Amino acid sequence: MVNTSSTVLKKSKIIPSWMIFIQACCFSILYAIWLLPGTILIRHLCLIIGAVIGAYEIYQYRRIFILNKAIPVWLIAGLFIWSTFHLLFLSQDFPGQFWEYVSIWKRTLIGAVFAVGFGVTLADQSGRRQHQFLSLMYVGLIAPALIYLIRYSVSKYGPLWGIQAPEDWTVCAWGTFCYVAKTSYVCFCVPTFAVALGLIRGNLAKGRILNFSNLFYSLTLLVIIFVFDKENIKNGVVYCAILFIIFIISILLYDFKKYWLRKTLLIIVSVSIATLLLAAHVKHNDTWKTFVSDAKIAIQIDKNQQWKRIDDSPLPTNDLGQEVSGTNYERITWAINGVILISQHPFGYGLIERSFGQLGRIKWPGSHLTQSHSGWIDLTLGIGIPGVAMIVGALIFAWVKVARLQDGLETSLGVAISWILFALLLIWITTEISQKVFFDDLIFWVSLAAGFSLIDQGKPLSSSTSSEIKKLN
Numbered sequence: 001m002v003n004t005s006s007t008v009l010k011k012s013k014i015i016p017s018w019m020i021f022i023q024a025c026c027f028s029i030l031y032a033i034w035l036l037p038g039t040i041l042i043r044h045l046c047l048i049i050g051a052v053i054g055a056y057e058i059y060q061y062r063r064i065f066i067l068n069k070a071i072p073v074w075l076i077a078g079l080f081i082w083s084t085f086h087l088l089f090l091s092q093d094f095p096g097q098f099w100e101y102v103s104i105w106k107r108t109l110i111g112a113v114f115a116v117g118f119g120v121t122l123a124d125q126s127g128r129r130q131h132q133f134l135s136l137m138y139v140g141l142i143a144p145a146l147i148y149l150i151r152y153s154v155s156k157y158g159p160l161w162g163i164q165a166p167e168d169w170t171v172c173a174w175g176t177f178c179y180v181a182k183t184s185y186v187c188f189c190v191p192t193f194a195v196a197l198g199l200i201r202g203n204l205a206k207g208r209i210l211n212f213s214n215l216f217y218s219l220t221l222l223v224i225i226f227v228f229d230k231e232n233i234k235n236g237v238v239y240c241a242i243l244f245i246i247f248i249i250s251i252l253l254y255d256f257k258k259y260w261l262r263k264t265l266l267i268i269v270s271v272s273i274a275t276l277l278l279a280a281h282v283k284h285n286d287t288w289k290t291f292v293s294d295a296k297i298a299i300q301i302d303k304n305q306q307w308k309r310i311d312d313s314p315l316p317t318n319d320l321g322q323e324v325s326g327t328n329y330e331r332i333t334w335a336i337n338g339v340i341l342i343s344q345h346p347f348g349y350g351l352i353e354r355s356f357g358q359l360g361r362i363k364w365p366g367s368h369l370t371q372s373h374s375g376w377i378d379l380t381l382g383i384g385i386p387g388v389a390m391i392v393g394a395l396i397f398a399w400v401k402v403a404r405l406q407d408g409l410e411t412s413l414g415v416a417i418s419w420i421l422f423a424l425l426l427i428w429i430t431t432e433i434s435q436k437v438f439f440d441d442l443i444f445w446v447s448l449a450a451g452f453s454l455i456d457q458g459k460p461l462s463s464s465t466s467s468e469i470k471k472l473n
Helices: 005-010 017-033 040-060 062-066 068-090 094-123 127-161 182-205 212-230 234-253 260-283 291-298 326-344 355-363 375-406 412-427 436-452 463-472
Strands: none
Touching: 017 040, 017 094, 017 127, 040 062, 040 094, 062 068, 068 094, 068 375, 068 436, 094 127, 094 436, 127 182, 127 212, 127 412, 182 212, 182 234, 182 412, 182 436, 212 234, 212 260, 234 260, 234 412, 291 326, 326 355, 326 375, 355 375, 375 412, 375 436, 412 436
16 A cells, blocks of 8 residues: 655654744735835745745755656756856846846745745645635735725725825826836736636536635636726736636536536626626727737838837838837737847846847847847846746646646645646736746746645555655655
8 A cells, every 4th residue: 555745754744834824924915015116125024934934844845855746846946056057157247137146036046945845835734724725825816906906996086085095005107106017917916817717617626606715706806807907907808818718618628517507607607797898898998909900010020110119210000001009019029029039049148137128239229128028038038048948847847747636636725826827827928027026926836836746635656656755764
């Protein structure tokens, strides 16, 4: 009779519940304020406290990190080694890259230690305990959207109610100290949207269709859509639509015969509401109506070169006789040229932030480029193909492992992590997200998933893996 890895490890590695609780609280506070300006002290405290406990957890579980299943963890470790090597031998801007090394990379490393230890410890809990910790973490996941809701209400209705709130409690304008960029809401709200969908789908798979938790998760979806609508975040709406389509398909494909009538009614209602919301969004955004026409002009990067931003010449005209949308035009032209630059600089310029602009000025003197509007392109131009390959490799490997290790159990935490990883893979495609806290967030989640994937849940170990652990113990 074989043991599960959980059983084998628990003989000598028991992490006190209060430590895990503190980490979960640190995570919730961190995620709630990660996108808010002026919170750096609290963020650092949460990261450091979580990392100190995470280092202890990693030490307690140290023997499992040499097994093959630890590949995602070692890929993340390799990423930090690569960043050091790149700084010392491949840097094209040593002062700038060194500044990022002692700030962004240092903070990301602390977060990775926190996440790996937290992930492996969470995986070693029972399904019930995992759900309890997820409930606490969910408070942090939904907090960015709820904080926006409060700020929006204070901004719009505060004067009517006679409330004079401080400026940082309102929805601030561009250029003010309390301004929160649209990309921040994409980064921190889309994963929460994905988690809510994943947990609803998990409930449906278990026959829990009409219950309080599904209502609560549905309200989460509506609040996030509200944020994207009020901030006019078009790519956020697109990501939510893609995730919703995948959610519907997964319901149809997963044992649809069970509760088919209730599932059908749910799908009809959900699709109807989503269609109405999407139609309203498209109606108020002309850029969607001209996207195809604008794209035809944008792909002609040699004929029309206004994308270089060298002067103030007007944008080209599309086949509708209208000036192309700046958003559509720049997103497409910069993405094309970003890919071209990657082929010319496979090891990257060195900076996580704005390497596209730096390389652009080298190739096109006088240009005023910044970011390519694609996180993956910008990051590849920064840390090179090897660096991004380690991140994506760790993400996909951990994603597959987490999905397989559920073995039909569909623990709520495993479901949440799986949907978050997919959401991150998605939002980095067309969002200018290769920046400070967004990079921290990406590596944190990949590291947490890497740690979580180390311990089988309900799946017997193979005889070879079992013997490996016994030898190590």
